[in-house]
Amino acid sequence: MRNTFAEALYKAATANPDVYVVVADISPAGSMGKFREQYPERFINVGVAEQSMIGISAGLALKGCQPFAYTIATFSLYRPFEMVRDDLCYQNLPVTVVGMGAGVIYSTLGGTHHTQEDIAIAGALPNMQIVSPCDPAEVALATAWCAQQKNGPVYLRLGKAGEPVFTDNAVDPWVFGKLRCIQRGSDVCILSHGIIMGMAMKLARQFEAAGKSVSIVSCHTLKPLDRAGIAEALKSHKHVVVVEEHAPHGGLASHTKQIAWDSRAQCRLDVFTLQDEFIHNYGSHEDLLGAHGLSYDRIAAGVGLS
């Protein structure tokens, strides 16, 4: 995702001289190096100074530019929180705050590098939009969208590296603010976003092996959430499953439960999220998800597949 983002950003910057990237001492992976070489005046490295990264992005946007503030998710959203709130959201400026490596992807770096409540926090801010692409192909589309939108601030939640593509044959196009059906079925609907989509795909295959017709949906826009789309998914399937690498509150899972209540949904609804806990585990990304209770086997058992 990191490289795809850099490539998409480079393309956007080539097409639009107002696109800037303000980074906080992050390695110029992939095409970010090309961006820096080609457009040195629009590649701004603030060093280890994330509050200023956001403020500078706001200043650029106040002058009509289209900046991306880019670093590891905890440092792009949590560290400069009041700058995100006041400078970007209160002033409603079209700045994209890129959270790289969200969730518990930094699985050996400890809790200071985990971003498990970012959607809840960003989602609580008026004017903030949240996009969480599920694969590199969606990263490219989302980045291109962010580079030209003028609605206001965006929190773009990314994975890290090496993610597979899930949406090559998606039945729906990527449209900001709309659910995106990757495949359409009639019995079970799996709602997910971000790179944990891989687990959702695996779950779908197992449902299908058990004779179920399965919808898989990329809920890439978390704010504004496509509430009508989710209500429809709840209505048109007997069983809806949410798989989300985020805390239990304020993310897709809790919103889906609210929508289920509001729309008097009759289906079975199972949600699987990270825990509302700091964990002190190390290992692979999968190990960390497992420590939070998001192992594939537990999910499969939870939905009645094992």
Next chain:
Amino acid sequence: MNDAPRLNSFDAAAARQRCLRYRKRILDISQQVQALHIGSAYSCTEIVDCVYNGLMRRNGDGSSPDTFLMSKGHGCMIQYAILEDLGVLTRQDMDLYCKPNGILGCHPDYGNPGIEASTGSLGHGLSMVVGMALAERGRRTSGVIYTVLSDGEVQEGSTWEAVLMASSFGLSNIVAFVDYNNFQSLGRTSETHPSFFPLVDKFVAFGWETVEVDGHDPAAIHDAVVSRKGGKPLMVVANTTKGKGVSYMENVPIWHYRSPSKDEYKKALEELEAAQR
């Protein structure tokens, strides 16, 4: 005809008269509300006047290629008074200050006429100024970004991130002022952080061209900016008096926020009118 934006000629005597007029206007407004940061506005009256009426260049249509951002947002009454004087804000805007149908509050709000950024939370302004200055540079436009910081605000870590940024990026198109009135809400700034002073040394150490002036001397403020060497961002440490111009407000912390009573209003008006004569 040369259409390039031009600098107004600066008449210090006229500036003094304007500043008295602005202080009176702020005093009038103070009678409409329970609280406003009158002491903070009086402290930077000459600075903000000099920026708008002496430093910012004007295009033929009255617009400016330059930008002023009030980083110490609580001092915005002086900005409002000047914007009214320039015809950017209306008398009605001012009459509705802090009222339900109005647009103006105790801190500047982006989107209001003449207001370039929302401030009020301290330590945000200078980074936005850096971003604006980078945008000017990226577009190869000549705009100068002016800002006023409070001395309390200089205690914010985020201010120092931006101080570092401006010099590292060589942003000579930034002109910042510290309204050094030596007061913050709880007392003297120099007592809160004695080792923070002298301030000038700190900005010099961070790579800014730095100059110290009497912040109530219009000519000195103007000269400090127009006679700058250039090549670096400029920090003007302006020595000021909180509540300047009204004897009982000067250096009395309660006037950070309080509005004068009727009697106090009368006394203040008398003093300002006497100074005008």
